[in-house]
Amino acid sequence: MNNKKLEGIFTALLTPFDENGNILFDSLQRHVDFLINQGVDGFYVNGSTGESFLMTPEERKKVLEAVIEANNGRAAIINHCGNIGTDLSIDLIKHCANLPIDGVSSVPPFYYGFSKDELVAYYNDLANASDKPFIVYNMPKFSGVIITPAIMKELRKNKNIVGLKFTHNDFYALQQIRASDPDLIIYNGFDEMAICGFSLGCNGAIGSTYNVIAPLIIKLRNLCSENDYVSARKVQTKINEYINGMVMNGKHFAITKYMISKLEGINYGIVRRPFSQISDVEKKVADNMIASLTEN
Template identity: 35%
Template sequence: MTTFNLEAFKGIIVAMYACYDEQGEIHPEGVKQLVRHYIRKGVKGLYVGGSSGEGMLQTTEERKLVLESVMEAAGEELTIIAHVGAPSTRESVELAKHAESVGAHAISAVPSIYYRLSPDSVENHWQAMIDSTSLPFIIYHIPQTTGFQLSKSLLSKMAKQDKVIGVKISSESTYELQQFKEAGGEHFLVLNGPDEQYLAGRSIGADGGIGGTYGVMPELFLKIEDCFQKGQMEEARAWQYRVNEIINELLSYPSLYGACKSILRLQGVDCGEARKPLLPVETGDLHRISLLANKIDQYTEQATGSALKA
C-alpha cells in the first residue's frame, strides 16, 4: 500500500500552458501570473510541461526554468506534477532530479517519442526516472501522440511499485480507463485525460482529471466535479454538454493551444503565442474567439452563481 498522500492528486488539475514573451522566450513572470490565476480559481493543482505546456518544444533548461517559476509562485497552495518525459532517458532523468530538487510533488512521463519502442524499452525508460528520485510517479498514457499502447500487464507490473501511484489516461476509451483502474488496484490513481469525457471518466472510476481546456474554464470543470460528488448527475451532464460545446469550438482552430492562449489573453492573462509549429489564431478569427470567450464568461457566471437547470 502506498505511503504517499493520494488525496493531493484527486480532483481538478490544470495542464498548464507555456508562457512566452514577445520574442518567444520563456517568460518567468508570465508563468507566475498564470499560477496565481489558477490559485484564485480554486483548482487542486497543475500539471507542468506536458502537451499543453509545450514541453516537447522546449529545451531542458527552458523546462527547468518553467518549473522553477511555477514552484516559486505556487508555494504549498497547489499540487504540482512535473512532466519530465523527453526523447532520451538521460534527459528525462535529469528533469526528474531537477523536479525533486525544486519541490515538485510528483513526476510524470510519456514514453520516449519518435522511435517505436518495445514494452521493455518503455519500462526501462520509466524505471530510470522512478529510480532517480524519491517522488511518486504517474504514468502518462497518450497513444495517439506517442504511438505506444500501454498494456494492462505492463501497467499492473509497474503499479506494484510503491512509487508508481497512478496513470494519466488520455486515450478516448472509458473502457480502457476502467480496465486500468482494475489492473492498478484499489489504491492506484487513474486520472482522466480527455476533457470532453470528464464526467464519463469519473463515473466509471477515474479519481479526477488533468486537462488542457480546464485552463480557460476551470470553474466549469469544478462545477461538474461538485455536481458529481453530490450525486447531481443530471446537472453534471448539463455542464459537461456545455464544456463540450466550448471544446468543439476550440478544436475548430488550427491549434487548440493557440486558441486557448487567445481566450486566456482576453481573460486577462497573456501567455504569448504558442511555439511553432503550433499555430496562433489568425487575425480574421479574433472576433470569433472573442464571442467564444464571452460564452465561457456567461457559463462561468452561471456555474459560480446559480445552478443550471438541465
C-alpha cells in the same frame, strides 16, 4: 505514502512566449495565481500542452521554478519530465528531485517503437531516479504507445509508480485498470470525456482547457461525486461547446493563450513555431466564447 494531495483537478499549464520565443515568466506566474483563486487543486507543468518538446531542458527547468515560486505551496504540482530518451528524462527528474513538488510524470518514450520490455524499463528507471511519486502518462494518439492494463499491472510493482494519466478513449481498459487496482490514482485526460472518466472512478482530471474553464470542470467533478449525472451531462455539454471553439483549425494552444490574455487582462503570448498563430476569424470566435464565459 499519502498521495491524497495528488487527487483533484489539475490544470495542464500552457507556456507563454513572446514574438521572439522568450518565455513570459511574469504572465505565467500571474496565471498560476488566477487559477488557484478559481479553485484548481494543482498544476501539471511542462506537459505537451506547455509545448515542452519545443523547449530546451533549461527552459523547462526555469518554467517549473517559476510555477513553484508563484504557487508558494498552495496547490499540488506535478512536473512532466518526459522526453524521447531515458537519460534526457532523468536529467529533468534530477533537477526537481529536491524541489517542493508533489509528483513527476512522463509520456512513454516515443518515435522509435520501443518494445514492451524497453517501455517498462524506461518507466522503472525514471521512477527510481527520485523519491517523488510517479505518474505514468497514457496518450497513444500522440505517443503511439498504449499503456495496457497488463503493462500498468507490471509497472505497479514499482512502489514509486502511484498514478496514471489516462488520455485515451478505451474506457473498457480504464474500467479494467480501475477495478483491478483501487489504490491507483487515475486522472481523466480527454477534457471532452471527463464525465466518462469520473463515472468510472477517476480520482481527478488533468486538462488543457482548464486554463480557461476551470470553474466548469470543478462543477462537473462535484456533480459526478454526488452521482448527479443528469446535471453533470448538461455541464459536460457546455464544456464541449467551448472545446469545439478552442480546438478550431487545430489551433488549441494559440486560441487558449489568446483567451487567457483577454480573460485575465495579461499578455499570455503566442505559440512557438512551427505552430501557426491565431487568425482574425479565430479571434472573433474566441471573443464570443470569452463573452459567454464572463456572463456566466
